[in-house]
Amino acid sequence: MTVYARVAGGLVAELVEIEAEGPPLAELFHPDFVATMVALPEGSEVAEGWTWDGEAFAPPPPPEPVAPVVPATISRRQMLLALVAGEVITAAEAWEAATVGAVPAAIDAVFAALPDADALAARITFATMIEVERAHPLIGAMIAAELVTEAEADSLFVLAATL
Incomplete structure (x- = not known):
């Protein structure tokens, strides 16, 4: 099984799994869609929301802490x-x-x-x-x-x- 990350705007929008014995990616999807796909290295732990800089994937930064609202x-x-x-x-x-x-x-x-x-x-x-x-x-x-x-x-x- 090969896993691809569909990248949109530098972020992993979704992960797509393709059977290794199946048809090539280009035969399964439109060329515009295929152009957004990046094959993941086997065993990688990339998830939706990770970033892609054209060379490597990185997890998203931790969310900014939300300051508590001081009650009046x-x-x-x-x-x-x-x-x-x-x-x-x-x-x-x-x-x-x-x-x-x-x-x-x-x-x-x-x-x-x-x-x-x-x-x-x-x-x-x-x-x-x-x-x-x-x-x-x-x-x-x-x-x-x-x-x-x-x-x-x-x-x-x-x-x-x-x-």
């Missing part, structure tokens, strides 16, 4: 679970925040650096928010205070959306 909002529960998973707060702090509205120490330290009126508003907002917006100023304050980086905040939101 997450729930408070998701936020607390993600903060624990990201080791920003402890499980005990998350439980206390979930049950009595306490502000975890690392986050409270960020709020403590704000002017008094803003610190109070930040604490109340954090303790009572139902949804957390990625663009919320409290997230910005946590980034500005270097509790998390922009990328870490994005990662926490992506993780939170799965929880």
Whole structure:
């Protein structure tokens, strides 16, 4: 059995197997079709999607990783679970925040650096928010205070959306 790769635009479009004892390729197909065929070396592992540069076959490059979409909002529960998973707060702090509205120490330290009126508003907002917006100023304050980086905040939101 002889295997041919039909090449279109430098890519293997399909593989065609022809019986070795059968008629020649030129008798089976139209000359234009035959002109697109390249005989594969016996035992080669060429597959559809491989490239052909006129001399050699090569596998396609690996697909580009798809960047996860950062959700615009997450729930408070998701936020607390993600903060624990990201080791920003402890499980005990998350439980206390979930049950009595306490502000975890690392986050409270960020709020403590704000002017008094803003610190109070930040604490109340954090303790009572139902949804957390990625663009919320409290997230910005946590980034500005270097509790998390922009990328870490994005990662926490992506993780939170799965929880």
